[in-house]
Amino acid sequence: MPLQALRSISLGLALSPCVALAWAQSTPAIESPPAATADSAELARLKDLAASDSEAGKTTDAIRDYRQALTLQPDWKEGWWNLGMLQYSSGQFGDAKSTFEKVTVFAPNLGIGWGVLGLSEYETGDYDAALTHLEQGQRLGMQNDDEIARVADYHLCLLLIRAEEFDRASALLIAKFGAGTVSEQVKIALGLATLRVPLLPQRIDPSQEALVLAAGEAALSDDPRAFSTLLRAHPTLPWLHLADCRSLARAGSAREALEQCQAEMRISPKSP
Numbered sequence: 001m002p003l004q005a006l007r008s009i010s011l012g013l014a015l016s017p018c019v020a021l022a023w024a025q026s027t028p029a030i031e032s033p034p035a036a037t038a039d040s041a042e043l044a045r046l047k048d049l050a051a052s053d054s055e056a057g058k059t060t061d062a063i064r065d066y067r068q069a070l071t072l073q074p075d076w077k078e079g080w081w082n083l084g085m086l087q088y089s090s091g092q093f094g095d096a097k098s099t100f101e102k103v104t105v106f107a108p109n110l111g112i113g114w115g116v117l118g119l120s121e122y123e124t125g126d127y128d129a130a131l132t133h134l135e136q137g138q139r140l141g142m143q144n145d146d147e148i149a150r151v152a153d154y155h156l157c158l159l160l161i162r163a164e165e166f167d168r169a170s171a172l173l174i175a176k177f178g179a180g181t182v183s184e185q186v187k188i189a190l191g192l193a194t195l196r197v198p199l200l201p202q203r204i205d206p207s208q209e210a211l212v213l214a215a216g217e218a219a220l221s222d223d224p225r226a227f228s229t230l231l232r233a234h235p236t237l238p239w240l241h242l243a244d245c246r247s248l249a250r251a252g253s254a255r256e257a258l259e260q261c262q263a264e265m266r267i268s269p270k271s272p
Contacts, residue, residue, distance in 0.1 A: 043072045047079070054082065059090045077106050081113075088116060093123035104133075111140030115152035122155050131159040150176070154186070158200055161192050169193040170219065178220060184213065191216030196239045219243065224251035238268050 050065035066083040070076055084099035100117035107113050115137035121130035134156040142149035153176045160169035170193040177186040188201050191212035197204075204212060211234070218226035227244035234240060245260035 039072055043069060046072070047076075050079070050082070054086065059086055062086055063090075063092075075106075077103075080106065084116065084120075088120055091123075093120045096120040097124055097126070109140060111137040111142040112144055112148055113137075114140060115142050115148055119152060119155060122159070127159055127162060130155070131163060134159065153177075154189070157189055157193075161189065162198055162200055164196070164198045166193045166196045174220070182220060187216035187220065188213055189216070190219050194219045194239065194243050195237070215240070215243070218247075221247075224248050224253060236267055238271075239264070241267060 046065050046069035050062050050069055053059075053062035053065055063083060063086050066079050066086070070079050070083065073079070080099060080103050084096050084103060087093075087096035087099055097117065097120040100113060100120055103110075103113040104117055114133045118130045118132075118134035118137060121127075121133060134152050137152055138156060142152060153172065157169045157173050157176075160166075160172070170190060173186060173190045173193065177183070185201065188204070188209070191214070192199060192201070192204075194215045195212065197212070211230075214230055215227075218230060224247050227240060227247060230237075231240055231244060241260045241264035245257045245264060248254075248257035248260060
């Protein structure tokens, strides 16, 4: 799964039937005052124009149309969603963040809304808020769209690593992405968690990328000796002996696991 694919949510900009149903079930009815006839006609025109511009790939025009329509009908839930997705997909992450803050007010129980809000915050560098909101999305569930869920889960793992919640990140990465073909980006994230390096992937020193990738590959391996090569090359690297200890323990090699645990204690004596 390429990083670009993880960051770009390529879904239809209109609400899918599943999302629309979840949206309707999670939001209270909102009564709007009756609009004047002229405004009603203009609103209908803008909605049609926004949809046709979206379908034609005229993102700038569609964003303008949705904004104008929402001025006339501020409680148009689908309009807020579509506007936010257009903003996110075109890289206007600050605007998408503001839009999805409104979406989560309309639909506080819709996990996907919290998920895309968190993704928007991640892209603006608001990492603490992104972690909070991606976790909220995961708690509520994003089963209405598997693609958004995968993107959100991946970025949640990155933020857990940044927050030094390495074991949670490792468990989630393996549970969500460990089966089948595993992308290099996921392996790098797992390597960061394994080596307990609280950095986002883009902050890795290029000279260390191969080491981090190798650690991630070893963590995914079923071979209890997967860390042996790394240990020979880096015998004093913190946390590598602990990773080997856990791998050996899972394989039932208790004596060797204990030896690796003791080696880690000598290297990292102050660590809890």
